[in-house]
Amino acid sequence: MEIKDFSNDFLDDIMSIEEKSFKKPWTKEMFLSSVSNANTRFKIAFENGKPAGFCIYWTLCGETEILNIAVDPQFRRRSIAAGMLKYMEDDVKNENSRVVFLEVRQSNNAAVNLYFKFGFEKTGVRKKYYAGEDAIVLRKII
Numbered sequence: 001m002e003i004k005d006f007s008n009d010f011l012d013d014i015m016s017i018e019e020k021s022f023k024k025p026w027t028k029e030m031f032l033s034s035v036s037n038a039n040t041r042f043k044i045a046f047e048n049g050k051p052a053g054f055c056i057y058w059t060l061c062g063e064t065e066i067l068n069i070a071v072d073p074q075f076r077r078r079s080i081a082a083g084m085l086k087y088m089e090d091d092v093k094n095e096n097s098r099v100v101f102l103e104v105r106q107s108n109n110a111a112v113n114l115y116f117k118f119g120f121e122k123t124g125v126r127k128k129y130y131a132g133e134d135a136i137v138l139r140k141i142i
């Protein structure tokens with residue numbers, strides 16, 4: 001796996017992964033808007049030159065939040081998400097971040113397992129955060 005910065009050349013690949021991954025996918029405009037924020041990092045994982053997944057996170061005042069992460073279904077269970085989380089952690093430590101937060105649907109077993117395996121801990125619940133479904137708030141001190 002190779003990790004590179006997002007570029008517009010890969011926007012259609014990212015949209016395809018996003019639409020296969022979420023019931024309410026981000027729009028192109030949301031991806032492009034995230035890139036325009038100087039605090040945001042948008043990384044793409046490549047397998048044999050093909051975009052296989054992506055991770056978007058931002059760091060502000062020593063705290064990082066994961067905004068979006070997904071892996072193309074055809075590349076899942078090959079440690080791509082785990083590799084992106086490791087990359088993110090090393091990257092934001094260099095920006096003096098000491099904690100990472102994220103929200104996840106409580107029913108999203110794949111993601112919840114991924115985060116627990118990576119050392120995240122549950123710190124709270126946001127009731128009905130996702131149109132009727134609770135979000136679990138997870139945190140990892142890095």
Ligand SMILES: CC(C)(COP(=O)(O)OP(=O)(O)OC[C@H]1O[C@@H](n2cnc3c(N)ncnc32)[C@H](O)[C@@H]1OP(=O)(O)O)[C@@H](O)C(=O)NCCC(=O)NCCS
Pocket residue numbers: 021022069070071072075076077078079080081082083103104105108109110111113114115117
């Ligand atoms: C969640 C997601 C990013 C995981 O990507 P992935 O590259 O397949 O994950 P990895 O291969 O790195 O898995 C690492 C660990 O996560 C857990 N995990 C991943 N997928 C899982 C699944 N379908 N069921 C149960 N546990 C799972 C396992 O503990 C796994 O370790 P193992 O393979 O040694 O058992 C991927 O399923 C996805 O894109 N889902 C849709 C988008 C999404 O839900 N994003 C998260 C929003 S918060």
